[in-house]
Amino acid sequence: MGPLLGSGYLLLRDAVSTPRSYLTDSALGLGDAAPRAVPQDALLAMLSPVIDGGLIVKAILLVALWAAGYGAAVLARELLGASIGAQLVAATVALWNPYVAERLLQGHWSLLAGYAALPWVALAAYRIRTDGTAGAWAGLAGCLAAAGLTPTGALLAGITALSLAGRRRLAGVLALLIVASGPWLTATALSGAASEPSDPAGIAAFAARAEPGLGTLGSLAGLGGIWNGDAVPDSRTTLLAVIGTVLLLVIVATGVRSVISDGADRYVRRALVVLAALAVLLPALGATPWGMHVLEWLAAHVPGAGLLRDTQKYVALAMPAYALCAAAGCGVLAKRFSTAQVTGPTDNAQLAAATQRSESLARQGIDDSSTTNIAGSSPLSSAPFDPVSKLSPTVTGAVATILITLLVLPLLDLAWGVGGAMRPVHYPAGWQQVAGQLADPGDVAVLPGGMFRKFRYSGRAPVLDPAPRLLPRDVLQTGELPVRGRTVSGEGARAREVEALLLRGGSAQELASNGVGLVLLERGTPGPLGASKTTLAQLDPIFSNADLALYRVPGAVERHNASSMDRAVAIAAHTLWLALLVGGPLVAAITRRARRTR
Template sequence: MPALYALGLTLAITAPLLAPGYLLLRDAVSTPRSYLSDAALGLSEAAPRALPQDFFLAVFSPVIDGGVLVKALLILGLWLAGWGAARLAASVVNAGLGGQLVATTVAVWNPYVAERLLQGHWSLLVGYGCLPWVAASALRLRLPHLVFWIALAGLTPTGLLLAAVVALVCCRTWRSVWVVLAASAAAALPWLVATVVARSVLPVASAGVPAFSARAEPGLGTLGSLAGLGGIWNGSAIPVSRTTLWAVVGTVALLVVVAFGARRAWSTTATRPLLVLAVASVVVPALLATGAGSTFLDWLIRTSPGTGVLRDGQKWVALAMPGYALAGAAAVEVLRRWLPMAFAAAGCCVVVLAGLPDLAWGVGGQLRSVQYPAGWYSVAAQINSDPRPVAVLPPDVIREFPWVGPAPVLDPLPRWVSADVLATGDLVIGGRTVPGEGVRARRVQELLLRGADAHQLAAAGVGWVVVEGTAPTLPLPITYRDKDIALYRIGGTTPAASERGLLIAAHLVWLGMVIGGLGAMAWQRRRGARLSQSP
C-alpha cells in the first residue's frame, strides 16, 4: 500500500512528463542520444558537476531514448523517496499504515521537491530518493544494501555526499563506518579522478556565493523558508504558491505535522541522529546565508576550490527529509489519543498536501515534455558524422527558446553530440555574472564576437560553429540553416584527450557498484525467501 501511494503522489506531480518529448527546464536537459564524449567523462575545462550521470546516459541512451531515460529516473527518484520514507518509518518508529502514509507524503510533497524540479535537478532528486533507504540500511546493518543505495545516490556528486552524511550519522558500528567511507570513495571515483586528471577545479577570483545563497520566501525569513524545506536561491524556480503569503501557511502546515511527532520520534534512540541532522541541515545553511556566512564560504571556495559544491546551500536541506518523515509518521501515534488512526493519518496527509497545492501536475504545469525542432536533429547528425570541436553562439550557456517555453534552459547541444562543445560556463544571475571555468571557450567566443574568419577559428581548434536561434548569417562556410539553428563548417581540430581509458575505468567502478549491489540485494532476498520456505 505505501509503495502504491508513493507512486500515486509521484505521478500526480510528474504526469505531464508522460507525454512524448524531452525534459528541458533550466538545468534539466535530455536529448535523444548522448555519447561518451570528453565532456561526458569529465575531461573538459568545466568542473565535473554532472558525473557520472552523463556517463550513464551515454551508455544507456543507445538502448533507451535519452528523454525516456531521464524522465524514468526522475519518476523513480520521487517514488523511492516516498516508498523509502514509509519503510524507514515502519522499521524505526514501528509506524503503522497511517504513519507510513504520512511519512510518504512528507517525503514527496514538499517545497524542496517542487523547487528542485523547477530548477531541473532531476539527478539530485534521484539521490534525494535514496536517503531513507540509506538510513534504513545503515540502522539495520544491511551493508550490501547500503553500498547499493550510496552508489545509486552517487548519480550526482551532491547526491553521493547527501547519502554519505545520512549513512554516517546512522552507523552503529565502526565496521559500518568503514563500509560507508569505502563505498563513498569508490562511488566518487568518476568525479575525483576527473578533477585530478583534467585539473578542472582551479582557484577562482570570485565564487559567486551570494547569488547561490538560500533565499527568504514571503513572510518567512531565510530560517523559516529553510525549515519549511524551501528557500532555493533562484526566485524563478518556485511554485506560484510560494511567491505569496501562502508560503507561510504551507510552511506552518508542514512544521505542525512534524512538531506533533517530534517528541514521540525522539523517544526512539535510532531516530535521534536523523532528528539532530534535520535541525543542523536547516540551521547551517541559514547561517551560511548571512553576510558573515557568505564571506566565510566565499573564502573557503576560493582557497579550496573543491568545496565549490557547498555554494548552493539550500540543497543540503534534503538531509532533513528522513527526520521530518519519521516525525510525521510519529505524529499519527500522538494524535491517536484524540482521533481514530485513519482520521489522524488522513488529516496529516491533507494538511501537508494542502500546504503546497500547486505541486500537482508538473508544479502547476511548469514541468512538461518538449519536442525538438527538426533542424536540431540535422545539425547533431552532421556534427556526429565528423566530431570536431564546436563553438556556439550566443555566448551564454543559458538559452531561451520559443519552442521550449518561458523558462530558460541549459544549452542541449553538449549532451547531444560526440564532439567537444566549447562553453565558458558563465552564469548571469540577477544581473551579476558568475564566471565559469571555460578559459579556452572564452578565447574562442571572443574571436567569434570580433568577427574572426574561418582560418583564424580553425587555428584556434574550432571544427564547427553553431548559432542557436535567429541571428544574422555569419561570413563562414554554412552547411545548414533554418529559423531555429545554423551550422558552419570550419575544419579545425584539437588532439584527443589521452586519459579517456582512466576515466572510463573510474566510471565502470561506479556502475559496477550499482549493478553488483542490486544483484547482491536480489540474491539476498531470494535466499531469504528460500530459507523461510524450508522446513
C-alpha cells in the same frame, strides 16, 4: 509529473533530455569545465542508443519520486513500527514539499535521485549497525551509487551514511562512498578542474532565499528557500507559504519526542534529528553576511569548495528525520484519541503494556501484524478492549488523512507537473540534421554567447543549451551562469577564450588553433553575437535552416581532446560505479531472500 509523461523531452532550466546523447569527453567529465553532470551524462550516453534518452530521464525521475515516498514509509515502519496511516504521512512529507517542487522547476531531476536515496541510505546504515551482514553493506553500496548520479547527491548520501553507521564502520562506508563517487572524482583529477578555485561571487548568488513572511531560517525549516525566485510554485509567493510551513513544522514537532525516545535504535533516530537541525541551521548561517564571507574565502582558496555554494541543496538532509517525526506525530495523535475511548485504569495499563510490546517487537524486526492491530492491542484480548480494537484503525486512518490533507493543500500547485510547468518539448528536425553533418575534426563552438537559451519551442523559462547533449562532438561551454543580475564565472577557460574570439570577430586560424572545427549558430534565441559575422564570413557553411546554421572551420584544427588513457581510466571508474548501482541492490535482495527462506 502528469504532463511530462506525454510524448516529448524534458527541457526546463537546468534539465536537458534528448533523444540521443554521446560519450564525449564532456560526458565523461574530461572537458575543461567542472564535472557537475557526471556520471548522469555518461549513463544517458550509454543507454540512449538502445532506449530513447527522453524516456530514460522520465523513468529515472518517476522512480526517484516513488522511491523517496516509499523509502520514507519503510524507514518509519522499521525504526518506529509505524502503522500504514503513519507511513503514508511520512511518504507525503518526503514527496509533497517545497524542496521537491523547487528542484523540479529548476530542472534538477538527477539531484532528486540523490534526495530519494536518503531514507534508503539511512535504512541501510541502520541495518549495518544491527546485523552488519553482507546484504546490508551491499544495500548501502547500491544506495550510494544511486545517489551518486550527481556529485551533490553523492555528498548528501555520504554525509547521511557516515553520520549513522558508527565509528567502527566509517572506513568501510568511506571506501564505498569513494567508489560510488569515482566517476566525478576521477574526472576532477584528470581534467584538472580540482586545481581551480570557484568564483566567490557564486556564494551570494546561490545563497538561500527568504520567502515572504518566513525569513531565511523559516524558509529552510519549511524545506524551501531555493536561490532562484522564478523556480518556485506560485503558492510559495503568498500567505500559503507561511501556512504550509507552520503546518509542516507543527506536525513534525508533534513526533520529535517519540523519535528521540529510548530504544534499541535510538542512536540512528537521534542522529537523523541532529542531522536535520544542522541541515537547516548551517545553510541559514551561510546566507548571513559573515557566513557568506567564510564561504567566499573557501571558494577562492579551496579547490572544490564550489560544491558548497548552493547551500539550500543540503536541506534535503532534513527529509528522513522530518518523515520519521511526522509519522511519529500521527501515532501520538492517534494514540491520544484512542486512549481517550478507554475507561478504567486497568484498561489503560493493559493498552500501554500491549503498545510497549508492539513497539519492542517492531524494533527487533518482528512482524506482529498477525497478533497485534495498529494501536498495538491484541484482537485476542479481553472484552474491555474490543471498542479500542475496533476504533483504533479508524482513528489512525482519520488522523493520517487529516495530516496528509494539511500537508498537501498549501502546496496544491505541485500537482500536474508543478502547475503545468513540466511539459515536454519537441526538438525541430534541424538538430538531427546538424548532428549528421559533424564528420569534420575539432570541437563545436556555439553562438550566441552564453549557456542559456529561449527557443520558440522551449517555453518561457530559460533553458540550458541542449547542443552539448544533442551533438556527437564536444561543445565548448564557458560555465558562466547569470544569477540574480550578476554573472558567476565558470571553469571553462578555453570556452571563454573561444567565445570572446567569436564576439570580437577573430580569425578562422585562431579558432582552429583553439581546437574548434565547427561553429553552430542557434537562431531565434537571445544572446550576444558581437562581431561574429566577421568570423562566420571566413568559414564554410554546411547547413542552414530557420533554427540552426552550421559552419566548418577551414584548415588544420589543433587537437584538444582527452588522451586515450584518460578516457580509459574515466570509463573504468564509471564501470565500477555501475557495478555498485546494479550489483548492490541485487546482492542485497538475494541475501535478504535467503535469510527469509532460512
